[in-house]
Amino acid sequence: MSSSEISLSEQISAHIRGAILAAVDAGQLPKEISKEVPESISLERPKNRDHGDYATSIALQLAKPAGKNPRDVATILQSNLAVIPEIARVDIAGPGFLNITLNRASQAELVTTILKAQAKYGQSTGLAGVRINLEFISANPTGPLHLGHTRWAAVGDSLGRVLSAAGADVVREFYVNDRGNQMDLFGASLEAAALGKPIPEDGYQGQYIGDIAASLVAQDSKLTSMPEPQRVNEFRERGYAWQLGDQKRVLDNFGTHFDVWFSERSLHEGGSVDVAMVKLRKQGHVFEEDGATWLRTTDFGDDKDRVLTKANGDLTYFASDTAYYINKRGRGFDICIYMLGADHHGYVGRLKATAACAGDDPEYNIHVLIGQLVKIIEGGEEVKLSKRAGTIITLEELVEKVGVDAARYTLIRYPVDTPMILDVDVLKRNTNENPVYYVQYAHARIAGVLRNAQELKIPVGLDNFDPSQLTHDRENELLGALAEFPKIVAAAAEFREPHRVARYLEELAGVYHRFYSDCRVLPLGEEPVSALHSARANLCAATNQVIKNGLDLLGVSAPEKM
RNA sequence: GUGCCUGUAGCUCAGUCGGAUAGAGCACCCGCCUUCUAAGCGGGUUGUCGCAGGUUCGAUUCCUGCCAGGCACGCCA
The missing domain is CATH 3.30.1360.70 (Arginyl tRNA synthetase N-terminal domain)
Structure with a gap:
């Protein structure tokens, strides 16, 4: 209907x-x-x-x-x-x-709507036909994913699900920065660790460098006896492959999957940089000065113009970014969403200006989300995160401590522009205090009721649903909450704020728990089965469908039992 | 110096076309399981919504200034 x-x-x-x-x-x-x-x-x-x-x-x-x-x-x-x-x-x-x-009965018809739509309840067509490129995490392949990446792994993945629910055609993309100095430093650090030499001045110091180096040598003992410069190249390339594979493994375990892993090298080797330069020159915002090639981003509100090609002929990182954006648009994406850490907020202006220089509408074609940093408190003290010092908390460690569901849920339930503080001790010690359990418990509780209803042979299903039975205030509240779901999902997609879904689920779970306390669903003892029992069982089924649909949008499981 | 984000209960935080008595969880106190999952429910306690102005029927919400905290401002990647 x-x-x-x-x-x-x-x-x-x-x-x-x-x-x-x-x-x-x-x-x-x-x-x-x-x-x-x-x-x-x-x-x-x-x-x-x-x-x-x-x-x-x-x-x-x-x-x-x-x-x-x-x-x-x-x-x-x-x-x-x-x-x-x-x-x-x-x-x-x-x-x-x-x-x-x-009128209560017309409100109760919602149960019919939900049970018919099932997984589709909450979906909309607000973004139908819009092709969105959603880029997030994009960590360097020179180390493990840490806490900041983890926030994006959870929020970005959830946003992808929310945008899809709103009808958009979404491609999730991970940009691999496999080019430039940091790759050489990475290779040199691995080599030094393998040979027992001191790590280079600006190299990578973490414990994991030694682990990777040992692992590479274990795979191929000839590695350490190779001549230079082949040796350092091999360490770099094999370390890169190892680290990228490790990132994929960890993300896979976290339930975050990418459609495209885009290599920065392929951008250069595939000619995308040249294509971008030609396009920008045609638009008329490129100029030469002091031996360098510049993009006049100040034409579109940037603080200063940006160098594309240095005086020595090398391309800047900015040139890569620019070419990458133009490449994305060339692949047919209407909207490019970037999810960046707060330490990159200075890029917003130049990214938008870049889009404008390419002849696009920066207000529509590009959308930059800035996520504030996550602070960690352990033992009452803030843990200073430093790659140099090796005091990083990795995605994998967080998951080992609190589990995938709790980690994802905790990171998603806050807006990304809020700096968040995680107390590891609380998460470790008291995982059942996490709101995710409150929501999941509601789902498991309902699943139990529905199992019992089946055993008692309560007629459930649309053929046995009389909406006029649902007249209790608690039933009314529950129906009102269920009716909100599609609006919540649509707003979450429009504002790119998946945390709205999490907050809604907490509200819905609370309404259900109150309903459950006041309204007996199944017959008591020898009480005969009535139309009210069927109606309430159907209301329960509809509620569970919505909780499941919501948790799916967060990438969090909906357990049948707890 | 310039720019971005933040400032709401003891703690962590919700609250976007401006709405009625400002909310949730945790923490603290008191009740509720011989019948559907007590990881639950009910009740109690907690606030100069950073400060000061402005806009109006009405401001935590919008505007301006100030204060405090975080982050960033390379022909680095």
Whole structure:
């Protein structure tokens, strides 16, 4: 049915708009306000249950243009809304709020919608036809993934799922910085570790360097006796392969998968840099100065112009970034999303300016998310993370301590622009205090109820669902919460904020637990099976479907038992 | 110096077209399992929403200034 496409709240919203226009036609409100009426009337779910199922402040907004007292406007709308079948009652409160109470049975039809849609409930078409390149993590292949990467591994993966649910065609991409000085330093560090020599001045110091070196030598003992410069090259290339494979293994275990691993080398070898340079020159923002080649990014708000080719002829890292962006657009992506750490926020301006220099719309074609850094507290002290000192906490270590579900959930439930503090001791000691267990427990609890319902032969399913049975306040609250889900997912996609899904699930789980306390689902003792039992069991099934759909968007499991 | 992010309960944090009595978890106190999972529920306690102005019917939310903390400003990668 079409109501799976148009939610009840959207229908009500449209009804209110119709009621306003009808009041204008009837001469109850002045004609001038027609153009003040928003396309969609915003409804909110009041915190206080006495304020009905939905509330709107539209009368307050229209009062001024209408030249009337807000309460008078509200009164006019009230009588026009009272005739709508889905609405049981409309009350006027405070300065002119309209509090709308829905007909319970029509609200309960939502259960039918959810059970029919199943995994599709919550999906939308808001981003249909939009091709999105979602780049995240993009760690150097010179070391293990650490805590900062872990935040992106969780949030980026979840955002990919959310965008897909909103209808977008998403490609997840990991940019491999396999070119430049740091690769040579990496190779030299491995070689030094293998030969027992001191690590070079600017080399990599961590414990893992020795581990990789030992592993490489174990694979091929001839490595240490190779002549230079072949030896250091081999250490670099084999170390690169080893480290990249390790990153893939760790991410795979974390449930984060990429569609494309894009090598920076391939960008140069495949001619993408030349293509980009030609395109930029054609756009007219390239110039020569002091022997270098520049891109005039200041034409589009950047602080300073950027060098593409140095005076010595080498390409800058900026040239790679620019070519990479143009390459992405050339592959047909409408929107390129970058997820960067706070230490890269200085890049936002130049990335947007680069897009503009390439003739794109920086407001649409490119979207940069800046994630604040994650701090770690252990033993009451902040752990200073330093690659040099080797005091990094890796993704793998975090997962070993708290598990994939808890790690993912904890990292996703905060907006990325919030600097977050993780207390490792709390996570280690008290994993069941994590909100993820609260949500998962609700799912397991419902699954248990449904198993029991099956054993008791309670008729469940759409053929045995009578929506008029669901009249309890707790049932009403639960239905209201379930109705919110599609809006939450759509907003999470629009604002690129998957944490909204996590917060919603906590709310939904809470509403369910309260329902469970007050409303007995299954028959007690010898009590005969009634239509109410079936209706509630179906409500439980619908709730579990939504919890599962939500957890899927986070990449967190929905256990049948706990 | 310039720019970005942050400042909400004892702690960690939610709160985006400006709305009604500012919320959650943890922590603390008191209740609730001989019947669907107590990893749960109910009740109690906790706030100058950094500070000061402005916009208006109404500001934690929008604007300006200030204070505090974090991060970044290379022909490095």
